[in-house]
Amino acid sequence: MQFTFVTHNGPRPEKAVLVKSHVMRESQKARKQAKERKNGYMPPKPIYGPNISQSYLNGETSPREPVVAPIVLSPWGQPSSEFVTLEQKVAGPWVGERDEPTINDADAKSFEITDMLFDSMAAYSYFKPDKEDMTIAHNNGIFLTQYNNPLNTTRANWPPPIKGPGSQRGAPNDLPGLSPYLLSQILEMMVHYIDTSWLDSPESPAVRAKTYWTRQAILNQNILLSCSLFYSAHRDVFRNTPSNEYFHLKDLTLRAINESFANPETATSDESIAAVLGVCSSENVKGSPAVAMHLSGLRQMVEMRGGLNNLRGGSEALVELLLLQDILHAVCSNVAPLMLEIRQPTLRKLEMHKQPLCTNSPLQLREDIETINARDGLRREVHVALMDAFEGTEMLYTETIFVKSETAVETLSFQNRRRKIGERLAAIKPLNFDKDYINIKDLVEEAARLAANIHYRAVALRIRHEDPINTPCMRTLSAVLQKIDMRIWKAAKYVYLWILLTGAAASNGHPDERPLFMIQLIRFGLTVGLLDWESFELHIGNFLWLQRELRKSRPMQSLL
Incomplete structure (x- = not known):
């Protein structure tokens, strides 16, 4: 052979x-x-055919296909110094910089979500790119700047991009140490965040708020890294397992931020502020004690720029994002916020126009809370508990603004009313988790009952939320909320916010439950909060006032 x-x-x-x-x-x-x-x-396979680059250069690309532009790539998969602007990479300039919309923009308007719930699987299919999309480099050397998402071309309702001193619009620097694999992990985390953050808002395209940071990350490396750090923390909470990328991303992020601090032109730029903000967001989720130090540093950066009002001109959402992280840290840590003054609460607010959202909650009343009964179909005793919770908040406010001698006549009346509130609340039977079938309505009612118990102890007995007596209710509430899709709360979003705030304040000192409440609050703030900031800020302001009053008061043993 x-x-x-x-x-x-x-x-x-x-x-x-x-x-x-x-x-x-x-x-x-x-x-x-x-x-x-x-x-x-x-290297991933090209998803468009072998001749896409040549057809793009020859102007033969179909208007219905995502337009991509060729770009020279460095060995690490990053654009070289000969970059093209973002406007050259996507289909035409930004809306507002041209007179007539392109075909892509006209087609995209049919995908706008206005007043409907968006199915979670549909949201996943719109926002989740194919694996081949989740990297910058591929065989043909094409720089992909869009997901397979028709909503990406609708920019009329987006917040303005971050601009400021040292802005490098469309000119991302090389990221040493950021391999194509790690970059694909970053994009995977972004997709996971968008997919699990779905909460429709009827008055605006639902894509507007949730993808704000993702769009800014395209423009600046520091924002990309800090956002990725936050997305990594978010994913770790949902998977209940720490990721290997988190500490590597944190090292890269802090290194990039320190380099920007060394340059006087970028030390206090909007990009640097947004990058530090991303670090604070991840630390808020993780419950790191360093978040207080970094929030203090953010306040110094804002003061060097002349205050929050000077930031509002160029970056609409940046101020709200700063305040969001500050006030959520204050709520979960039971401390005063650094950038927001706690004022007297606004418990009743007359609406001159019909609101698209139901803004009632035990923290604020804008219409008869009885009208909610026809919307969500909850049990009568649960609605009574919500009204009692608001009444307890209002009685506490009345006692704090008047001198004791002036409220002496009302003291006995308040005690009797609080005693009856406690009796009605105790009469609501807790949910039996051992029965064979538990529907969503049962879980929603149980969440409201648990939050009402913690709230009652706060407004009636002056017991702080984080008191050990509230721990059993808080832990059960955390488990119940994990079984409820947050879209269920569409009819009563601000009741849901009150439940989250109450549970988050009670989770202070409990590292297992705190991240779950914090991540849900951030999700709420980045969706409903950014789109309805006035109501959102008033509700949280009222809750911060309640926490301040509890810090000044001694707990009562009973109502006798």
Whole structure:
């Protein structure tokens, strides 16, 4: 028997005529890919066909296909110094910079979400790119700037992009140490965040608020890294397991931020503020004690820029995002916020126009809370508990603004009313978790009952939320909320906010439950909060006032 030793890849020379050329190429390609996988890097397959770059340059790209622009890539998968602007990469300039909308913008308007619930699977299919999309580099050297998402071309209702001193619009710097694999993980975390943050708002396209940071991350490396750090923390909470990328991303993020601090032109730029804000967001979720120090640093950066009012001109959402992290840290840590003054509460607010959202809650009343009964169909005793919770808040406010001698006549009346509130609340039977079938309505009612118990102890007995007596209710509330899709609360969003605030304040000192409440509050703030900031700020302001009053008061043993 004779053996033929071949020193090169390919078929045996004497049998080459028996192998077709296209089979040879496929075999060589498979061996090349196996070698690349062994070395730790596998370039993804191009998702558009082999001639997409040439057809783009020749102007033959279909208007219905996502438009991509070719760009020279560095070995790390990052754009080289010869970059193109973001406007050149996407389909035309930003809305507002042209007179007539393009075909893409006209088509995209049919995908706007106005007053409807968006199915979670539909949201996932719109926002989740294919795996081939989740990287910057691929075989043909094309720089992908869009997901397979028609909503991406609708920009009329987006907040303005971050602009400020040292802004490098469309000019991301090289990111040393950020491999294509890690970049794909970053984009995966962004997609996971968008998919799990879905909460429709009827008065605006639902994509507006949730993807704000994602759009800014395209423009600046520091924002990309800090957002990725936050997304990583968010994903860790939902999966209940720490990720390997978190500490590496944190190292890269802090290094990039410190480099921007070394440059006087970028030390206090909007990009630097937003990058530090992303770090604070991740630390808020993780419950890190360093968040207080970084929030203090953010306040100093804002003061060096002349205060919050000077930031509002160029970046609409940046101020709200700053205040959001500050006040949520204050709520979950039971401390005063650094950038927001706690004022006297606004418990009743007359609405001159019909509101698209139901803004009632035990923290504020804008219409008859009885009208909610026809909207969500909850039990009568649960609505009574919500009205009693608001009444308790209002009685506490009345006692704090008047001198004791002036309220002496009302003291006995208040005690009797509070005693009756406690009796009605105790009469509501807790949910039996051992029964065979539990529907969503049962879970919603149980969440309201648990929050009402914690709230009653606060407004009637002056017991702080984080008192150990509230721990059983808080832990049960955390477990119940994890079983409820947050879209269920569409009819009573601010009742849901009150439940989250109450549970978050009670979770102070409990590292297992605190991240769950914090991440839900951030999700609420980035959706409903950014789109209805006035109502959102008033509700949280009222809750911060309640916490301040509890810090000044001694708990009561009973109502006798």
